[in-house]
Amino acid sequence: MPRAGLSRAEVIRAGAALADEAGYANLAMAPLAERLGVRTPSLYKHVEGIADLQQEIAALAMTELADRVRDALQGRSGRDALDAFARAFCSYIADHPGRYTATLGRPTHGPEEDPLVKAGTRLLESTGAVLRDYDLPPEDTTHALRMLRSAFHGFATLSGADGFQWPEQTATALTWMIDFLDRGLRARS
Amino acid sequence: MPRAGLSRAEVIRAGAALADEAGYANLAMAPLAERLGVRTPSLYKHVEGIADLQQEIAALAMTELADRVRDALQGRSGRDALDAFARAFCSYIADHPGRYTATLGRPTHGPEEDPLVKAGTRLLESTGAVLRDYDLPPEDTTHALRMLRSAFHGFATLSGADGFQWPEQTATALTWMIDFLDRGLRARS
DNA sequence: CGGGCAAAGCTAATTAGATTAGCTTTATGG
DNA sequence: CCATAAAGCTAATCTAATTAGCTTTGCCCG
Numbered sequence: 001m002p003r004a005g006l007s008r009a010e011v012i013r014a015g016a017a018l019a020d021e022a023g024y025a026n027l028a029m030a031p032l033a034e035r036l037g038v039r040t041p042s043l044y045k046h047v048e049g050i051a052d053l054q055q056e057i058a059a060l061a062m063t064e065l066a067d068r069v070r071d072a073l074q075g076r077s078g079r080d081a082l083d084a085f086a087r088a089f090c091s092y093i094a095d096h097p098g099r100y101t102a103t104l105g106r107p108t109h110g111p112e113e114d115p116l117v118k119a120g121t122r123l124l125e126s127t128g129a130v131l132r133d134y135d136l137p138p139e140d141t142t143h144a145l146r147m148l149r150s151a152f153h154g155f156a157t158l159s160g161a162d163g164f165q166w167p168e169q170t171a172t173a174l175t176w177m178i179d180f181l182d183r184g185l186r187a188r189s
Numbered sequence: 190m191p192r193a194g195l196s197r198a199e200v201i202r203a204g205a206a207l208a209d210e211a212g213y214a215n216l217a218m219a220p221l222a223e224r225l226g227v228r229t230p231s232l233y234k235h236v237e238g239i240a241d242l243q244q245e246i247a248a249l250a251m252t253e254l255a256d257r258v259r260d261a262l263q264g265r266s267g268r269d270a271l272d273a274f275a276r277a278f279c280s281y282i283a284d285h286p287g288r289y290t291a292t293l294g295r296p297t298h299g300p301e302e303d304p305l306v307k308a309g310t311r312l313l314e315s316t317g318a319v320l321r322d323y324d325l326p327p328e329d330t331t332h333a334l335r336m337l338r339s340a341f342h343g344f345a346t347l348s349g350a351d352g353f354q355w356p357e358q359t360a361t362a363l364t365w366m367i368d369f370l371d372r373g374l375r376a377r378s
Numbered sequence: 379c380g381g382g383c384a385a386a387g388c389t390a391a392t393t394a395g396a397t398t399a400g401c402t403t404t405a406t407g408g
Numbered sequence: 409c410c411a412t413a414a415a416g417c418t419a420a421t422c423t424a425a426t427t428a429g430c431t432t433t434g435c436c437c438g
Contacts, residue, residue: 003386003433029425041426042387050425104346105290142358143365146347147340150366154343155335157293169331176332177339184373192404192415218396230397231416239396 004038011036011046012056019057019098027054027098055116058106061099062119065092069126077133079182085130086152086178093156100156124149134185144185151177193227200225200235201245208246208287216243216287244305247295250288251308254281258315266322268371274319275341275367282345289345313338323374333374340366 014036019027029050033040047053072088073081093100108120127145136144155177159170203225208216218239222229236242261277262270282289297309316334325333344366348359 006386030423038386039388040424041389041428044426045386101294105349140365143362144369146344146362147366147369150343150347151336151340152343153347154339154341157346158335158339158342160294173332173335176329177336180333180336180373183376184369187372187376195415219394227415228417229395230399230418233397234415 004036004042006036006038006042006046008046011043012053012060015053016057016060016096016099016102019102020096021098024098024101027057054102055106057099058102059114059116059119061096061103062116062123064096064099065089066119066122066126068092069123073126073129079178079186081130081133082182082185083178085126085148086174089152090156090159090174093160097160100160104157131185135189136185137188140188148181151181193225193231195225195227195231195235197235200232201242201249204242205246205249205285205288205291208291209285210287213287213290216246218242243291244295246288247291248304248308250285250292251305251312253285253288254278255308255311255315257281258312262315262318268367268375270319270322271371271374272367274315274337275363278341279345279348279363282349286349289349293346320374324378325374326377329377337370340370 011032015027015032018032018035022031027050029040029043032053033043036043047056069085069088069092072084076084103116106116108117110117112118124145127148128141130148131141131144134144155174200221204216204221207221207224211220216239218229218232221242222232225232236245258274258277258281261273265273292305295305297306299306301307313334316337317330319337320330320333323333344363
């Protein structure tokens with residue numbers, strides 16, 4: 001019998017894909033094994049269990065998200081940067097709802113070398129870069145950082161929950177929110 | 190052997206309390222039964238299973254949240270109302286993280302008589318009441334509605350995730366966000 | 379080329395949790 | 409009193425995760 005030739009990275013990738021397609025709640029060892037053409041216990045040669053798998057999917061998601069956002073910001077500034085940030089952030093969550101769900105409720109602080117923490121920090125730095133163009137008073141930046149994160153996180157997760165019903169409305173609502181945030185930030189420069 | 194004398198409502202209340210104390214992920218039939226002084230299968234006399242229990246906890250949470258917000262809004266208007274709304278909303282989630290988690294990712298639309306849907310509608314109406322004082326152009330209200338919901342939902346869930354580390358900072362950040370939103374909304378009246 | 383060994387798979391068994399079946403007991407209304 | 413429905417219980421089943429222990433493959437090195 002020919003060997004499947006899996007690796008830890010492939011198992012995690014397939015798990016992430018499964019979470020996106022079937023929903024994070026339906027991420028389980030048995031369907032993942034089937035998708036990989038392998039019996040369930042064989043997965044334990046690559047991951048330590050479902051908790052490990054979930055942790056790694058979260059790290060993958062945060063890394064991909066931070067990358068997408070960083071790329072989107074290239075060469076942009078001011079309102080343009082805010083717009084690009086928002087769209088990159090929300091589109092990632094729309095494209096990968098299962099992956100993103102894996103990141104929720106996981107500590108963003110902890111050992112410096114944890115890939116999830118590292119990616120979270122990178123994402124925070126991108127958010128900071130967007131704000132830099134607005135020249136906020138220094139005591140405002142940390143609050144503004146938190147607000148942007150809250151607004152986009154909230155928007156994206158609520159859209160995922162029930163907003164796919166009106167994709168049209170959702171796009172308009174995001175544009176409106178970006179505009180609202182941009183004006184408010186400029187008013188504080 | 191004396192009877193425990195449970196009821197459906199009591200089981201749901203105890204489940205909600207357990208979710209708050211132990212975390213929604215640790216909500217399970219066995220510990221719930223133990224807390225109620227009963228063997229696990231006895232719970233099935235009151236709820237149909239864990240999915241039913243989760244659904245009911247979500248409905249309870251949304252109902253309590255809508256009530257708290259409605260009460261907080263009594264006799265307030267303008268910025269005062271926005272402030273009260275935000276604090277009521279976020280404090281509910283801080284007080285009942287497990288309950289609130291139960292509501293996430295559940296359809297807000299569906300049969301009119303579903304208590305969860307009904308409570309969700311009530312909460313939306315309160316949000317609408319806050320906005321009414323700002324006299325927005327009608328085409329803006331639906332977007333503003335969505336933005337407020339996104340911002341507070343995002344803020345509260347992210348605070349729950351890792352923000353309990355600096356409760357001080359969190360309070361200040363919320364005040365800042367309320368101020369930001371208030372100014373932005375007034376600018377559109 | 380052939381031996382040997384670590385990694386990758388497999389089957390079978392175990393554990394944990396939810397759920398179902400079917401029996402027993404309590405409370406209570408007639 | 410006593411009939412009966414509801415509330416509990418024990419025992420059994422089912423599903424999903426995990427562990428144990430065996431087998432096979434691929435590949436490095438003599």
